[in-house]
Amino acid sequence: MTDQMPVTSPVLEMRDVSISYSGIIPAVTGVDLLVRPGEIVGIIGESGSGKSTLAQSILGLLPETVKISGQKLALSGVDLLAASDSTLRNLRGPAAAMIFQNPMTTFSPLHTLGRQLMDLLWRERHLSTLEKRQMILVALQDVGLPDPAARLEAYPFQLSGGMLQRVAIAAALLMRPSLLVADEPTTALDVTMEAQILHLMREIRNKAGVSILMISHHLGVIAELCDRVAVMYAGRIVEEGPVETIFADPRHPYTKALFACEPALISDTAMRLPVIGGEVPRPVDVGCGFAGRCSQVLDCCSVLSPPWVAVHNTDAPHLSRCHRSAP
Secondary structure: OOOOOOOOOOOEEEEEEEEEEOOOEEEEEEEEEEEOOOOEEEEEOOOOOOHHHHHHHHOOOOOOOEEEEOOEEEEOOEEOOOOOHHHHHHHEOOOEEEEOOOHHHOOOOOOOHHHHHHHOOOOOOOOOHHHHHHHHHHHHHHOOOOOHHHHOOOOHHHOOHHHHHHHHHHHHHHOOOOEEEEEOOOOOOOHHHHHHHHHHHHHHHHHHOOEEEEEOOOHHHHHHHOOEEEEEEOOEEEEEEEHHHHHHOOOOHHHHHHHHOOHHHOOOOOOOOOOOOOOOOOOOOOOOOOHHHOOOOOHHHHOOOOOEEEEEOOOOOEEEEOHHHOO
16 A cells, blocks of 8 residues: 555546436435545445446446436546547546456457457557557566467457456556556456456556556455545445555444455354345435444434544545444
């Protein structure tokens, strides 16, 4: 983890962002999030909490039936809420690029990897084909892919999942993004390859200064890689702060329950695996969405929306959205 980030214009800024499908089915409600230059921010939560929907909204990858609203959704200073389709296309790559969960489906099976990587450089019209090829080889070398020249002639099925994920990261870096959005990038990989990919992403930040938004349900990945973490539940961020602070002293009941289910933290003598009872509900307009599953629920939790409360009021605040956190 790095030292505290200096105060600069954020690469990504979200204020009160809400996302709904067909205008009636809420997926994300009232999200505030900042990613500063050179910072790695993690988002954790159960499946169905809205993590991937939030990530795809940044690059305009959600279907047309999705409605996005809010006070601000800005990428590299550009207002995405008012951006045209052409503006979004121009932002994809230079402003933000995405690494998807399954490397086996990232690339087309019909073309060689070299052909597909070459297509990504369509903006570089001033470069010759030979110069573009050299850029690609350098990018593949930077992500530690062995024999990169030979890989250009390979089809995706000829590479392992770990090697394909390295190619996917190289593809994203070819576009020189300010923000790299990684949506569960190590889920399909074994433990050894996961460690290598995390090391690679840390090097990308340190050498190129790329900001990273890491989405994961794996607490170890977040603890190892990120500077700050946002805990997401039922479409809302319920706790946010420095990784060290939240992992050492989680304050929201959901965060505590999530940590209690982490396999690495379960006692060897435990006779039964801990679970969080019930299912993630749809985002709610009033009250706390975790009230129906919370072991510390209060009478007010189902009728009053919990406020953001600074539980550690420092330069890098630790915030919790819980009535029990209120002074």
